[in-house]
Amino acid sequence: MRSLVEMHAAGEEERRFVEEFVLKPHRGDWTLAKDHWTRIMRHIADRAKELEDMKSDEAARHTENLARTVALGLAQAYKCWACCNSR
Numbered sequence: 001m002r003s004l005v006e007m008h009a010a011g012e013e014e015r016r017f018v019e020e021f022v023l024k025p026h027r028g029d030w031t032l033a034k035d036h037w038t039r040i041m042r043h044i045a046d047r048a049k050e051l052e053d054m055k056s057d058e059a060a061r062h063t064e065n066l067a068r069t070v071a072l073g074l075a076q077a078y079k080c081w082a083c084c085n086s087r
Contacts, residue, residue, distance in 0.1 A: 001041055001045075001060045001063060001064055002064060003034065003037075004018050004021070004022065004030070004033060004034055004037050017068055017071075017072055017075075020072060020075045020076060021033055021037065021071050021072070021075045021080075024075045024076070024078045025074065025075050025078050025079055025080035025083060026080065026083075035082070036080055036081075036082035036083065037067070037071070039082040040067045040070065040071055040081055040082055041063055041064065041067045043081075044063050044066050044067050044070075045059070045063045048062075048063065048066060050062070051063060
């Protein structure tokens with residue numbers, strides 16, 4: 001699974017996601033955003049039933065796509081799933 005830094009370097013769409021995720025809910029704190037991205041990915045990887053029958057590389061891509069969808073929707077509203085679930 002790719003890190004925020006890897007995604008930021010990967011391309012325009014990924015870069016926009018990372019910037020929104022880091023800048024909006026995490027106010028530019030890359031360390032906090034990195035921790036929360038890892039927690040979101042782990043949560044999805046541990047719970048998404050559709051991943052069980054996939055090969056590992058396919059499951060990793062699918063997990064990242066699911067995590068980006070969830071995280072981006074919340075980030076656009078200046079929220080983060082991990083921030084909300086860390087209390």
